[in-house]
Amino acid sequence: MGESPRRGPRALLALLVPLALTGCAAVDYFAPRAVTYNQQAENIKESVLMLNVMRAAYREPLQFTDFTQVTGQTSLSGTAAFTLPFNPSPPTFAHADTASPSATLSGNQAFTVANLDTQEFYEGILSPIPITSIDYYLEQGFPKALLLTLVIGRIDIGLNNNTPVAFYNNYYSDHYETFEQTVGALADLGLSSEVVKTITNVGPPIPAGDIASLRALAPLASGAVLKRFSTTTDPDITPAVRADLARRGITEYYRLQQTTEQSRFCVDPTQQDLPAASAALVALGVLAPGEAVIGPPQGSSAAATEAAAERCGASPYLRLKAEELRGYGEPANRFPALIRTASGTTETATFRVDFTIRSVEGIIYYLGELTRGELDIGVAKRLATPEVSTGLGPERLFVVRENCTGIWNEIGTVYDGTRYCVSIDPSGADRSSEVMEIVLQLLALNTSAKTLPAPSVITVLGQ
Numbered sequence: 001m002g003e004s005p006r007r008g009p010r011a012l013l014a015l016l017v018p019l020a021l022t023g024c025a026a027v028d029y030f031a032p033r034a035v036t037y038n039q040q041a042e043n044i045k046e047s048v049l050m051l052n053v054m055r056a057a058y059r060e061p062l063q064f065t066d067f068t069q070v071t072g073q074t075s076l077s078g079t080a081a082f083t084l085p086f087n088p089s090p091p092t093f094a095h096a097d098t099a100s101p102s103a104t105l106s107g108n109q110a111f112t113v114a115n116l117d118t119q120e121f122y123e124g125i126l127s128p129i130p131i132t133s134i135d136y137y138l139e140q141g142f143p144k145a146l147l148l149t150l151v152i153g154r155i156d157i158g159l160n161n162n163t164p165v166a167f168y169n170n171y172y173s174d175h176y177e178t179f180e181q182t183v184g185a186l187a188d189l190g191l192s193s194e195v196v197k198t199i200t201n202v203g204p205p206i207p208a209g210d211i212a213s214l215r216a217l218a219p220l221a222s223g224a225v226l227k228r229f230s231t232t233t234d235p236d237i238t239p240a241v242r243a244d245l246a247r248r249g250i251t252e253y254y255r256l257q258q259t260t261e262q263s264r265f266c267v268d269p270t271q272q273d274l275p276a277a278s279a280a281l282v283a284l285g286v287l288a289p290g291e292a293v294i295g296p297p298q299g300s301s302a303a304a305t306e307a308a309a310e311r312c313g314a315s316p317y318l319r320l321k322a323e324e325l326r327g328y329g330e331p332a333n334r335f336p337a338l339i340r341t342a343s344g345t346t347e348t349a350t351f352r353v354d355f356t357i358r359s360v361e362g363i364i365y366y367l368g369e370l371t372r373g374e375l376d377i378g379v380a381k382r383l384a385t386p387e388v389s390t391g392l393g394p395e396r397l398f399v400v401r402e403n404c405t406g407i408w409n410e411i412g413t414v415y416d417g418t419r420y421c422v423s424i425d426p427s428g429a430d431r432s433s434e435v436m437e438i439v440l441q442l443l444a445l446n447t448s449a450k451t452l453p454a455p456s457v458i459t460v461l462g463q
Helices: 005-029 030-058 119-125 131-139 144-151 173-190 215-221 240-249 276-285 302-310 316-326 360-376 432-442
Strands: 064-082 099-115 151-157 164-168 191-207 225-230 252-267 292-295 333-339 346-357 387-389 394-397 411-413 418-423 456-463
Touching: 005 030, 005 119, 030 360, 030 418, 099 411, 119 292, 119 360, 131 252, 144 173, 144 360, 144 387, 151 173, 164 173, 164 411, 173 276, 191 240, 191 360, 191 432, 240 418, 252 456, 276 292, 302 316, 302 333, 302 346, 316 432, 411 432, 418 432
Parallel strands: none
Antiparallel strands: 064 099, 099 456, 151 164, 151 346, 191 252, 225 252, 292 333, 333 346, 387 394, 411 418
16 A cells, blocks of 8 residues: 555654754764864964974064964754645645755854964063973973983083083084083983972071060061071081070070972982993093093082082082082082092092073074074085984984975974975984974963963954
8 A cells, every 4th residue: 555645744844853853963062173173273383383493494583373262153043844735635636745944054163363472472482491391391201312402502511610611502513413412421420300499598596585576477477487406406507606696595596497499400320321421521522531430529528518419309408508618609500520530540520510591482493493404495505304312322303394295194384385394203213293392382381371462362263
């Protein structure tokens, strides 16, 4: 038996209603769009950084923008119109069973792009990278040679009172190889970093009878604490203060102390390879031929105290005592060591190490200079790709390719009609993407919400 004509329109209506409900439900699933926005934000940040590297390579001014916000909206509307009558009777009469359904799906997104041109932003990207950030990346396991090559533009090393030898991180001269040797020598000496607590005494010792004085306790409001001492247990007491307390008959007293946290470079004995460090320092001209570093000074001398204070994990009191011994105005990067001379005798020497640390903008210009040499942009000759030693053999620091297709896993941008990109190499043989990751994070530290300029916001609408 054939289907009754009466059931045709009803069946069509029964089909359209679930479809409409299904369409409305589809609009509510916005997770795929949110993931797409995340991926697009990633592409924007990476491409903008790559674009500035290429501007630096061509020595054009840099321009920074930040993709700050995206909002999206999707709507679905539909109508259904049917021609009557649906089922005229008798069935032999001429009739029309027609329907005119329609649906509309629309969406729009609003993007906010901020021009980063405020004084606060440029003060951030023009300031040297803080040791706190360097310490963070070292703690996270980033290769020391990679990180120091990226953030340090110059290292000065002097022995005792000799004129320091300067090693420049200049890719266009022979200094680059000697700079990498210097980084390796410092790593073999155990150079590392750490976050330390610094204790600062606030004012003179306070006799127990003066504790009740509001004037004496006033600094407690700024985070100071009271600690009890005696003239025999106070490691920070000077002879003049001890004599004054003895004259007044005071043997026990209190000190107001403030504790702050900061990062510093230090020496980690567990990471030392002194024979390798000695050979590198001789090759660099810091040590004389036949000389070698054999360890830290021993005993209770001032040099031994300084050496102990420069070790990672040294107590705040030991570091404070070392500062007093060498004078507060002296540079902190002093590393006493025991040297074996060419004649076989031993003597105590002090290495003075000073770092010139780059800013975020300086790092971008440095990557641009590397790109100039690699791609033969306005240089006398095309240069080899710079390499760093990470303990797994030589690895490429930063490699830019031109006319790349965009098919492979890469970070790219188009500059002056040509596509440039760096590869994403999970094996680590090419560290380019890792370098981009570090620079993006350092750049993000200077683009907090309070520094975004409200008058320079460009809103781009897309359908």
